[in-house]
Amino acid sequence: MASLLQLGGVRCITLRPNLLGSKEEFHNKFVKPIDAGSNAHATPCNVKRMKWRLYVLQDMLDSCIQWLDHTSLKTLLPLPSKMEYVILIKMSPLQAKMYDFYNKNLAKGGYKKSATGRPGRSAFLQDLHNLRRVWTHPMMLATNTSEKDEDLQAECDEDEEIDELDYPEEAVCKPASPSDDSPDGLTQKDKMQLDWWKEIVAASVDIKDKTWKNCPEYSGKMVILLNVMQDCFTNGEKLLIFSQSLRTLNLIENFLDLIEKGDLTMPSYENAKPLQFTNWTPDLDYLRLDGNTPANTRERLCKFFNDEENDRCRLFLVSTRAGIGINLVAANRAVIFDASWNPSHDAQATARIYRMGQTKTSYIYRFVTQGSMEEKIYWRQVFKLILSARVLEEKTITPTFDTTNIADFYESCADVEYLNTPIVEDKLMAGLIAQHKNWISAVFLHDSLLDGEKEELTEEEKKDA
Template sequence: MIIGYEKLRLVQDDLKKANIDIIICDEGHRLKSANNKSAQAIRALNTPRRVILSGTPIQNDLGEFFVMVDFVNPGICESYATFKKEFENPIIKSRQPEARKKDKEKGKARSEQLASLTSLFILRRTADILSKYLPPKAVEYVVFCKPTKAQIALYSGLLESSSIRQCISGTDSPTHVLQAITSLKKLCNCPSLIMTKASEGDSSYTNLAPIIDKYSSSITTSGKLAVLDHFLQRLKKETDEKIVLVSNYTQTLDILQDLLNMRGMSFLRLDGSTAKLAFPYKALITSTKRQEYVDRFNRTNREGSFAFLLSSKSGGVGLNLIGASRLILFDTDWNPSVDLQAMARVHRDGQKRQVYIYRFLTTGMMDEKIYQRQITKQGLSDSFMDAKANSSGNSFSLSELRDLFTFHENTSCHTHDLLGCTCLGKGEKPIKEELQSDENDLEDELLGFIPASQAIAEIMPPRNNQMNALNDYLHILPQELNESELEELVEDDILNSVMRDTDSDSGHCKISYLFVKYSATPTEDSVD
């Protein structure tokens, strides 16, 4: 029997009467909560064998991992309270940069113990097994875009607003904190996205009125949009390639759609509720026919569909968009698996071209903070699912993650600043150095006292310490390199052209920093 999760809940009483020997749960990470109704329905069947198929078994924390482990092998880790005490807490504590030597040793031991225990019933297969059927691995670029003057002024104004001051003080509700974060995320995409609240007279945004008046002529653009506009024009003019544009927000997709229309570029759009076929078409079709439009995009030339606008939440899984060889993540999701799934839409079986993936971030703003958080989550997944040797620690402390509502205006890349990397942005491969210190060895001698240097570690950026995933990237500061140096490091003529485009006010490149990974695999999902 093949059945969906929602339908299974409706017929679970009838299924209890059947003798079902095995249940295989595809996209099993959907069962990550112990209170999940689908998981409860399957447990109620008392099936002796359960199998979970998932490309993203850890999306947020080890609690999700426990739920899936307990689902297929009940009781092997005892209760969640025991699992949290024995495994989750010491492992998370050991991954902080300020962790003491004994905490790191305990966390490492518990991590190895957990990995050994679960390896008895976990079979891991990555996309590498498809490598002989696919083109060379995708090239990934993390593109840090300079914010416009309007963005800087509005972002600073928002941080001074009453709503965000309450968030920083810790007196606001989680709902209001999320709303504030969302407003800052939208401002990273385009200032016009927060105009609605301001024009409606929301008291939290009253201080923005004079800023909006001052920058009214540039309120409809952003650093990312300026880079994207140049990129699309170059791509259309100099190549015969097509592109996928991904966003979390339908309002952002509307702005991207307006940009494509303005430039006379044909596109398809899929945002969950509807699928739109635009320029020169005007049809509006329900999403149930999305495969028809996927096929149309893959089969037609650029005149019929140059771009595919895609909602990451509704269309980021299952689609095969091999008609495009380039994909841009215009904004970033808190959950790295959402972005990884979206990135994998173009690097799939049947792709004939070299694939390029671009992640657009606004320098120093909420975009970059979310990207930093993603790095720590991905490291957590790596350490248990692939036993990667370099994933023993997080790149950022909890205090740095709480720094969400701080704008780092005078930086080319706040992420690189936090790493304390000494590469100077010249594209040299970062070298991980194990910093030797006798301070941890002194803990016992100091009768429990902690050295002052360790006590302040939480407020100091780590110095080339535990760089994790970012070790695999080249770190490039465009304004410090000449044209020939950039061309040698960045094997992408379109991106090189965009990096030569300078801001009319500062004379500097609109791209402030670049991370490049030439061995990128967009996702390790071998199921989807």
């Protein structure tokens, strides 16, 4: 369940359609008090009221909803184990410089300009879209911005997720006014239109030498991804890479093409292994599936990838939402390259390999860029999952992070204390940690954030509720 409001939305298809009342009644009776008591800074009074409302809601839903949590698969299905790691990855110095400049000078802040709040929502989406390009790889900003921007449209499709945020009445980030020492005296709007990033890149690399775009070391995520790919293929394993961005899939394909041509400058790190696989022919060595893939082609690609005798095809690039429902158990490792707003999208991605037919331990690697909006998006995912566990599974889980205030997305997560790196049972993950201490800031198990004990109220508390 992506949100409590969506739970209210399913009332019309339950056996008792009027059980939860109207949307407004449901919001006032349950959503507001439960949200108020669920965040990490809730007052004791809010927490108490939340528990009462949760008990009432759980009691109402008990007769019409049967809910099984993520541990149920281990009991009901004869599946091997699953290890799902969250990898906090640092930005490169160039990325950090670009991200900081945009945040301080160009970010609009998503504030309300009208009673509807739609202009503020649009401004926030534009900021998110531009910053996502920065933390993916700086070369993403060098792509043709005049072409149809399907990634921005994908962000806009997350209507319910974005609309749940609280938009302030005034700008969170106020772009700096041009100063007297500004060499061009341009307004910030002018700078945005004139490729703001070029001056920053030029200070670090020779922008006329287009080979800078071929260097994965300008992106922490790309460095780690190439290492994961290398280790997987060396071990004879197949790999899935999920991204919600078509441009990110294009970027990865571009690097594969450079590897085949011998033009890729590989990252240098301690005990780096030489490339074992240099052939990357589309539809033979790797496959791609996105929203533009015809239905009959989808089935053919999946069958080709899952063929036990097909050792050559070892990589599948998949658009996160386009991959829902397909079976790719030939792979036992998957990378979720970017965090989705809706936790169910990423959960569906993990289910492409962790499902009936899987014979090996499944390893999932969730890439999250430290110090970026993406880190907040991931923790918002966790918050939603915690809320779901409290409502439907009656578990007590302490929220680590909560944000509905748009201003929080423009701040870093410096106040979040991460769990200690777990004892890593995955040799590939252990190798990543050892080799990339300068890139990886934290590693923890995703499912560990969702473990909790069943919460019981006393009889007196139940009466008060």
